Amino acid sequence: MKNKSLISIDDYTRDDYLEILRVAAEFEKKPVQNILEGVVVATLFFEPSTRTRLSFESAVSRLGGKIIGFTDAASSSVKKGESLKDTILTVSNYSDLIVMRHPLEGSARYASEVATVPVINAGDGANQHPTQCLLDLYSIQQTQGTLENLKISIVGDLKYGRTVHSLLMAMSNFNPTFNFIAPDELKVPEEYKRFLDLKNIKYEEHVDLAENILDSDIVYMTRVQRERFADPLEYEKVKNVYILNNEMLNGTKDNMKILHPLPRVNEIDEDVDENEKAYYFPQALNGVFTRQAIMTKILGLK
Ligand code: CP
Numbered sequence: 001m002k003n004k005s006l007i008s009i010d011d012y013t014r015d016d017y018l019e020i021l022r023v024a025a026e027f028e029k030k031p032v033q034n035i036l037e038g039v040v041v042a043t044l045f046f047e048p049s050t051r052t053r054l055s056f057e058s059a060v061s062r063l064g065g066k067i068i069g070f071t072d073a074a075s076s077s078v079k080k081g082e083s084l085k086d087t088i089l090t091v092s093n094y095s096d097l098i099v100m101r102h103p104l105e106g107s108a109r110y111a112s113e114v115a116t117v118p119v120i121n122a123g124d125g126a127n128q129h130p131t132q133c134l135l136d137l138y139s140i141q142q143t144q145g146t147l148e149n150l151k152i153s154i155v156g157d158l159k160y161g162r163t164v165h166s167l168l169m170a171m172s173n174f175n176p177t178f179n180f181i182a183p184d185e186l187k188v189p190e191e192y193k194r195f196l197d198l199k200n201i202k203y204e205e206h207v208d209l210a211e212n213i214l215d216s217d218i219v220y221m222t223r224v225q226r227e228r229f230a231d232p233l234e235y236e237k238v239k240n241v242y243i244l245n246n247e248m249l250n251g252t253k254d255n256m257k258i259l260h261p262l263p264r265v266n267e268i269d270e271d272v273d274e275n276e277k278a279y280y281f282p283q284a285l286n287g288v289f290t291r292q293a294i295m296t297k298i299l300g301l302k
């Protein structure tokens with residue numbers, strides 16, 4: 001991991017995932033340390049973010065490092081027509097690590113090829129979100145005590161949801177059974193199903209939510225990704241397709257936890273927040289420890 005960019009979750013191995021989770025658990029016990037003193041991390045967000053950007057910034061601040069960057073490309077020289085290549089080469093001069101979110105699939109890989117410092121993909125279009133995936137793995141391990149042999153229902157926008165694509169690839173290392181719950185318009189893309197077929201991973205596809213989560217260990221809810229739809233009318237058709245409520249949780253397994261990468265729009269009733277099966281806000285907190293682990297491993301400081 002040292003000095004290597006993290007662009008897709010399959011840039012890392014199963015052993016790498018477990019090592020990140022081990023170090024994240026150390027940071028959970030002691031999140032404030034001076035490990036990043038003198039380190040500058042650049043956060044370049046070409047798309048909106050609350051959790052990813054702020055948890056990276058919290059993670060760096062709690063480890064004594066400094067953050068530079070922008071939250072809106074319109075406030076950078078991109079607005080004057082500067083290319084992504086020139087932006088990345090310039091920011092490489094000012095930082096030890098670049099964290100970038102960008103709407104174009106493949107942009108993070110391209111940035112990593114031109115940068116002179118490691119790049120962490122904080123989400124590239126509908127493609128990948130590897131740091132979210134690692135905090136999802138950490139959350140699954142924390143709530144289930146294991147990553148192995150779990151039944152995982154993934155619900156909602158499985159077509160455009162980049163966290164879904166990263167999660168199914170990573171979890172395929174731990175013999176899961178997947179239950180994909182989506183309307184026809186938002187099913188898992190064929191390339192990911194081929195990936196699972198090649199690894200002999202079991203999965204079922206369903207449309208109904210309530211009757212298909214009863215035997216799940218994890219129910220991973222997702223938002224319908226309005227920003228990825230070319231036609232707003234297509235979004236209108238599916239935007240309220242699933243709304244998880246407390247009644248639907250009757251009869252689910254005692255150990256079951258609800259995860260969601262957030263932001264939520266309306267796919268989980270707010271009443272569910274009080275349910276002991278709701279884990280999405282602790283999951284967001286886990287983002288700090290996991291990102292501390294990822295950055296310190298890449299910087300060779302752990
Ligand atoms: N989970 C996630 O990526 O959230 P943000 O878009 O708020 O960063």
